[in-house]
Amino acid sequence: MLLDDLVATTTAVTATRSRLAKVDALADLLRRLEPDDVAHAVGFLIGRPRQGRVGVGYRSIGAITGDPAAEPTLTVADLDAFLDRLATTTGAGSDAVRSRDLTGLMAQATAGEQDFIARVLLGEVRTGALEGVLTDAIAAASGHPVALVRRAAMLSGDLGGTARLALTADEDALAAVGLVVGRPVLPMLAATAATPTDALSTTGTASVEYKLDGARIQVHRSGDDVRVFTRSLAEVTDRLPDVVAAVRALPVHDVILDGETLALDEAGAPRPFQQTMSRFGTMTDSATARETVLTPWFFDALHVDGRDLLDEPLAVRLAELERIAPALRVPGTVTDDAATAERVSAEALAAGQEGVVVKGIDSLYAAGRRGSSWIKVKPVHTYDLVVLACEWGSGRRQGWLSNLHLGALDPDGEFGEPGGYVMVGKTFKGLTDELLRWQTERFPQIETRRTAHTVYVEPVTVxxxxxxGVQSSTRYPGGVALRFARVKRYREDKRPEDADTIGTLRSLLRA
Structure with missing residues (x-):
């Protein structure tokens, strides 16, 4: 299939607020794909190609010059093969080779394809084709029940592979997809609440557990074979030998555990998040990574010695976890008392952790889904930043300026002109309809330039x-990226020079 067909579908999906219309457009695309292209196309649609991030940033994209192609010739397979080449091009001289290959690909792409490729490379594909909508489209295109498709996707952790299976096989093949030790499943997610009391009022009797300031891991063990996966299902076994050793020592043969891992200081408090993450990156041979010891902590057991626990209540799963790994359990307590929940939260914060997660004691493990059974409660940090640009919205926000590009003040000109601003992240979360309307009216009035999807503005709006929190990042020039950013309010009472500095944000890496 031509890549242009995929781009046309994403444009159509972005242009409508109707979920049914999105499903219809995506189902039509899926029916027309060749079987070998299905998984690749799904990865592009949800912004997660099978190669993962391939190390292309804004500077690489911005350095490309030349006119786009007049007619589409690239295929979905061409883009997948190109990502393979980028992912495997390493070593001396690789930057020049990657830059040459990227320029060559873009020269073959139309304007619409260039924009789409850039967003795939930067991890910024937002077509409204979220997993739920695409799962419905897979069911519609294949004629299989949506519940069957959804469960297969959850248990396989692979929406693209599920799509290919659904479109090429019968219902029995989908039904045969089950929990397999060694194959990661999508992690269960948590909603949010302002206080532990609020969370407990939703869940009822709950396990109130520390929300560790670590990295989510899912660990599979079969005999002596241990495999460790991240929350995005990337395998990191070879980077976490201390986690492997800890799980290998447990008194089980087969097990699947859900938890977090983090680096601790001499007093047992968590080290900065980025020290933990240093073990997950490609530079695990660095001095920091070599010296960082990670401790695993687990809060759920999905399988123990031949017994699947996904459909057992949390109370049963915790009992099994206590039996096999009492020393590695995340701290917490089961309660229906708000004062007790607040006390556990205070203890977690005093220990340097992020807060608590309140989990209904009768809840099942809903792989890949966010609901009211798990609710996280964390304190919030706020900072004043400057709007550098704004992207046009999609779906329900079609026609409104939505996603903000955020900059921190660079008073010393470390990354440009003194007193300028350096980009540290984006967000479209927290924007009310009133704020969307205001942005859409205001930002064109201070526009400096625009592309098909983005309006760049004078840096005057706080x-x-x-x-x-923040984390180290090579994506943005300032070296940091915001974690879970959301809009609180516009500060018309503040001048852009009153914004928080890049130094302030970078200091959070050491906090």
Whole structure:
């Protein structure tokens, strides 16, 4: 299939607010794909190609010059093969080779394809084709029940592979997809609440557990074979030998555990999040990574010695976890008392952790889904940043300026002109309809330039942003990226020179 067909579908999906219309457009695309293209196309649609991130950033994209192709010739397979080449091009001289290959691909792409390829490379595909909508489209295109498709996707952790199976096989093949030790499943997700009391009022009797300031891991063991996966299902076994050793020592033969891992200091408090993440990156041979010891902590057991526990209540799963790994359990307590929940939260924060997760004691493990059974409660940090640009919205936000590009003040000109601004992230979360309308009216009045999807503005608008923290990043020039940023309010009372500095944000890496 031509890549242009995929781009046309994403444009159609973006242009409608109707979920049914999105499903219909995506189902039509899926029916027309060759079987070998299905998984690749799904990965592009949800912004997760099978190769993962391939190390292309804004500077690489911005350095490309030349006119786009007049007619489409690239195929879905061409883009997948190109990502393979980027992912495997390493070593001396690789930057020049990657740049040459990227320029060559873009020269073959139309304007619409260039924009789509750039968003795939930067991890910024937002077509409204979220997993739920695409799962419905897979069911519609294949004629199989949506519940069957959804469960297969959850248990396989692979929406693209599920799509190919659904479109090429019968219902029995989909039904045969089950929990397999060694194959990661999509992790269960948590909703949010302002206080532990609020969370407990939703869940009822719950396990109130520390929300560790670590990295989510899913660990599979069969005999002596242990495999470790991230929350995005990437395998990192070879980078976490201490986690492997800890799980290998448990008194089980087969097990699947859900938890977090983090680096601790001499007093047992968590080290900065980025020290933990240093073990997950490609530079695990660095001095920091070599010296960082990670401790695993688990809060759920999905399988123990031949027994699947996904459909057992949390109370049963916790009992099994306590039996096999009592020393590695995340701290917490089961309660229906709000004062007790608040006390556990205070203890977690005093220990340097992020907060708590309140989990209904009768809840099942809903792989890949976010619901009211698990609710996280964390304190919020707010910072004043400057709007550098704004992207046009999609779906229900079609026609409104939505996704904000956020910059921190660079007073010393470390990354440009003194007193300028350096980009540290994006967000479209927290924007009310009133704020969307205001942005759409205001930002064209201070526009400096625009592309098909983005309006760049004078850096004069201050916005208060809530974040859970920052992390080191090679994507943005300032070296940091915001974690879970959301809009609190615009600060018309503040001047852009009053914004928080890049130094302030970078200091959070050491906090």
């Amino acid at each position: 916005v208060e942003i809530a974040i859970d």
